[in-house]
Amino acid sequence: GESVGLHLPTLSVQEGDNSIINCAYSNSASDYFIWYKQESGKGPQFIIDIRSNMDKRQGQRVTVLLNKTVKHLSLQIAATQPGDSAVYFCAEGGSYIPTFGRGTSLIVHP
Amino acid sequence: EAGVTQFPSHSVIEKGQTVTLRCDPISGHDNLYWYRRVMGKEIKFLLHFVKESKQDESGMPNNRFLAERTGGTYSTLKVQPAELEDSGVYFCATAPRGNSPLHFGNGTRLTVT
Numbered sequence: 001g002e003s004v005g006l007h008l009p010t011l012s013v014q015e016g017d018n019s020i021i022n023c024a025y026s027n028s029a030s031d032y033f034i035w036y037k038q039e040s041g042k043g044p045q046f047i048i049d050i051r052s053n054m055d056k057r058q059g060q061r062v063t064v065l066l067n068k069t070v071k072h073l074s075l076q077i078a079a080t081q082p083g084d085s086a087v088y089f090c091a092e093g094g095s096y097i098p099t100f101g102r103g104t105s106l107i108v109h110p
Numbered sequence: 111e112a113g114v115t116q117f118p119s120h121s122v123i124e125k126g127q128t129v130t131l132r133c134d135p136i137s138g139h140d141n142l143y144w145y146r147r148v149m150g151k152e153i154k155f156l157l158h159f160v161k162e163s164k165q166d167e168s169g170m171p172n173n174r175f176l177a178e179r180t181g182g183t184y185s186t187l188k189v190q191p192a193e194l195e196d197s198g199v200y201f202c203a204t205a206p207r208g209n210s211p212l213h214f215g216n217g218t219r220l221t222v223t
Contacts (some may be wrong), residue, residue, distance in 0.1 A: 034212075043201050043216045046212070093209055096141070100152055101152050
């Protein structure tokens with residue numbers, strides 16, 4: 001998983017498996033969180049967001065879980081596909097300045 | 111809708127030279143941000159505009175970096191004179207309002223030799 005400020009971790013999974021990418025945040029006052037996906041040669045793209053009044057939000061094949069007690073965020077990708085291979089960033093967006101971590105590299109093996 | 115456009119996509123310059131990066135935002139996006147990612151590290155904030163006004167430039171590393179957004183449309187980020195440690199990917203991102211997802215450009219990869 002990812003923790004802001006630490007070495008870029010890598011998650012390798014087989015196609016069809018579920019992936020879980022973790023993120024720890026530091027600011028207990030943060031009330032808005034966003035997951036981005038960055039493919040090689042492109043800028044980060046929005047995947048899903050969640051506000052602090054929720055603990056779970058689902059999108060298409062993705063689910064974000066928020067645990068405010070331990071300041072932890074996770075992104076779950078169901079039935080991971082090769083096209084999901086990318087670097088994933090969580091961002092704290094509670095202020096006007098979204099803050100990013102180093103990202104987690106997801107590698108999907110066919 | 112056209113996305114955020116950055117130019118150039120790549121730039122290779124020598125130490126001491128000047129480089130100007132450009133960002134064209136999505137129309138109507140008042141909030142414009144510059145970020146930098148160095149050597150696979152975190153995406154670090156540089157500065158934030160709302161329309162033509164600098165709201166926060168606390169992330170600018172030093173006075174060799176100058177950002178402008180004349181007229182509240184496109185923005186430029188100039189590095190003068192460039193140093194080796196300025197190498198990295200510079201991203202521009204825009205948003206219609208605060209606390210909303212950012213729309214990123216594809217970045218400018220700057221290499222200072």
